[in-house]
Amino acid sequence: MIDPIRNFRRAFSVLSVAAVLFGNVPSARAEQAHREPHGDAAPAATPRGKHDATVRHSFDDVQHWVAMFDDPARDQWQKPAELVRALGIGAGMRVADLGAGTGYFSRYLSAAVGESGTVFAVDPEPNLVAHLRERAEREGTANVVPVLASRENPRLPAAGIDLVLVVDTFHHIDDRPGYFRRLAGCLKPGGRVAIVDFKKEDLPVGPPLDHKLTRDQIVEEMQAAGYRLVAEPGLLPYQYALIFGVPARAGDEPSKKTD
Numbered sequence: 001m002i003d004p005i006r007n008f009r010r011a012f013s014v015l016s017v018a019a020v021l022f023g024n025v026p027s028a029r030a031e032q033a034h035r036e037p038h039g040d041a042a043p044a045a046t047p048r049g050k051h052d053a054t055v056r057h058s059f060d061d062v063q064h065w066v067a068m069f070d071d072p073a074r075d076q077w078q079k080p081a082e083l084v085r086a087l088g089i090g091a092g093m094r095v096a097d098l099g100a101g102t103g104y105f106s107r108y109l110s111a112a113v114g115e116s117g118t119v120f121a122v123d124p125e126p127n128l129v130a131h132l133r134e135r136a137e138r139e140g141t142a143n144v145v146p147v148l149a150s151r152e153n154p155r156l157p158a159a160g161i162d163l164v165l166v167v168d169t170f171h172h173i174d175d176r177p178g179y180f181r182r183l184a185g186c187l188k189p190g191g192r193v194a195i196v197d198f199k200k201e202d203l204p205v206g207p208p209l210d211h212k213l214t215r216d217q218i219v220e221e222m223q224a225a226g227y228r229l230v231a232e233p234g235l236l237p238y239q240y241a242l243i244f245g246v247p248a249r250a251g252d253e254p255s256k257k258t259d
């Protein structure tokens, strides 16, 4: 006689093994199936903690991401020229595009810093970093320096950066307070970090709701990392833009003469 409970248990254990083996590895097909106007693929892993990435997946399929991130329709809502203008980038500055992706912002940042400045286009995905170099050569942006980061370390020079731009990337980073506390060591005195990310609302573009972080959570995490919010230009329809600075530490201030 067929024992339905035993059959159910057997099927469940087979599925559990399959989930352990494959569950956290997104297949290329799963990514294709979840394509959005400008968004992420299906989640690759359960987040480990409240400051961990809300989604982990591969960015190795360059052509897939070029079609998404460099879609000309994006310009209408991303307003890259206006956004870069609002960041107050001056000639000669050294700026980093953290999670540079396909280099959507590269040429705008390159023009803003000019010939005497540098744009570090930082990404942990080797295929994208190769693409960033090819793109810089194609676009003739000699001041763009691609950087192969690790997930925990942007590999930027110590005390060398005026501004770090982080667009649609914050939610991909693990242990964000720890990460951005370490990143502060890459900033010049007075350096800033600009975080642009999707509002946690239903939007016609961007990742699914459960991959997004609220503006307040980002502010709270950046404060936990030692930053304070210094500006919030409200120029984008679907994203917030939050600009943070690091208050000078007491020990960094010039000592007062007592005699």
Ligand SMILES: C[S@@+](CC[C@H](N)C(=O)[O-])C[C@H]1O[C@@H](n2cnc3c(N)ncnc32)[C@H](O)[C@@H]1O
Pocket (backbone or CB within 6 Å): 059, 069, 098, 099, 100, 101, 102, 103, 104, 105, 122, 123, 124, 125, 128, 149, 150, 151, 152, 166, 167, 168, 169, 172, 173, 174
């Ligand atoms: C949604 S894309 C955004 C790309 C680009 N900023 C844009 O707006 O077009 C996120 C990027 O973050 C990168 N990324 C993921 N984890 C990262 C980490 N820990 N540190 C830096 N970049 C990361 C990915 O490789 C990917 O290129």
